[in-house]
Amino acid sequence: xxxxxxTFEIYxxxxxxxxxxxxxxxxxxxxxxxxxxxQEYLGLLVGKGYLSVIKEGEKTTYAATEKAAEYIALFSRLxxxxxxxxxxxxx
Amino acid sequence: xxxxxxxxxxxxxxxxFVLILLNIAFGALVMAFGLQFIIMSxxxxxxxxxxxxxxxxxxxxxxxxVVLGFSWLYSSTKIMRGLKGxxxxxxxxxxxxxxxxxxxxxxxxxxxxxxxxxTIRWMTLICSFGGCIYLALxxxxxxxxxxxxxxxxxxxxxxxxxFAAGINLTIGIVTLLLSTWFRRYSASWDCRLAEVSQAEDxxxxxxxxx
Numbered sequence: 001x002x003x004x005x006x007t008f009e010i011y012x013x014x015x016x017x018x019x020x021x022x023x024x025x026x027x028x029x030x031x032x033x034x035x036x037x038x039q040e041y042l043g044l045l046v047g048k049g050y051l052s053v054i055k056e057g058e059k060t061t062y063a064a065t066e067k068a069a070e071y072i073a074l075f076s077r078l079x080x081x082x083x084x085x086x087x088x089x090x091x
Numbered sequence: 092x093x094x095x096x097x098x099x100x101x102x103x104x105x106x107x108f109v110l111i112l113l114n115i116a117f118g119a120l121v122m123a124f125g126l127q128f129i130i131m132s133x134x135x136x137x138x139x140x141x142x143x144x145x146x147x148x149x150x151x152x153x154x155x156x157v158v159l160g161f162s163w164l165y166s167s168t169k170i171m172r173g174l175k176g177x178x179x180x181x182x183x184x185x186x187x188x189x190x191x192x193x194x195x196x197x198x199x200x201x202x203x204x205x206x207x208x209x210t211i212r213w214m215t216l217i218c219s220f221g222g223c224i225y226l227a228l229x230x231x232x233x234x235x236x237x238x239x240x241x242x243x244x245x246x247x248x249x250x251x252x253x254f255a256a257g258i259n260l261t262i263g264i265v266t267l268l269l270s271t272w273f274r275r276y277s278a279s280w281d282c283r284l285a286e287v288s289q290a291e292d293x294x295x296x297x298x299x300x301x
Binding site for chain 2: 004005006008009012013016048070071072074075076078079080081082083084085086087088089090091
């Protein structure tokens with residue numbers, strides 16, 4: 001996904017993608033982030049307890065926690081209401 | 092839960108896609124008319140017909156038309172580029188569509204609108220401006236037709252001028268309609284952007300509670 005996304009939209013994308021454990025490279029590629037911003041976002045989400053870091057030998061993956069499910073649910077509800085409540089455009 | 096939202100998303104996506112396609116078609120028409128004016132004035136100058144000043148004015152109008160048409164086409168294709176990706180994803184969807192997939196499309200449309208907001212506003216202006224010019228040209232054609240029809244044997248010219256007026260007035264009206272539709276699209280998404288900034292406050296406070 002590209003374009004101008006808000007920080008919260010990027011968090012949502014990362015958390016949805018990490019429902020199953022993912023590598024750092026996979027996350028930044030999927031969410032169209034560079035390495036620096038990717039580390040910042042992941043650091044914040046890990047710090048808030050939305051992502052857990054799984055280390056297996058030299059491999060590190062990130063997985064969404066139960067707390068992330070709450071964020072995803074709230075985000076989905078808020079974004080669906082944009083289409084439920086606001087009259088849309090139709091020719 | 093998402094069926095209604097998905098339907099609305101699909102309707103909006105299709106409507107906006109059609110709007111951009113129409114816009115590209117009319118942008119191309121403006122460019123073609125501009126080129127026609129340039130060629131006509133060049134032919135008239137080389138053929139030694141009428142005054143040079145009139146031909147220079149006609150040529151300048153043609154150049155303005157080409158520039159306007161090019162700008163029109165460029166802006167439309169810029170908007171189209173992002174939209175095609177979203178449309179492709181939507182068309183290749185696998186049923187049943189999950190909540191997350193629908194929300195993903197909404198996020199993409201939101202990002203697309205944020206990125207193209209100024210271009211869409213520019214498009215609205217171009218369409219309004221172009222529509223007014225075409226309406227003016229149509230009115231000029233009608234006046235020319237009436238004055239040509241008054242002269243003896245001028246019925247053929249009257250018919251030709253009225254035919255040209257019909258084309259110009261139709262393009263003018265459709266172009267002004269395009270501008271109104273762009274305005275409606277922007278109003279809808281501006282409203283959503285305002286809602287999103289409120290939603291972000293809720294998300295921020297939910298995150299800060301952790």
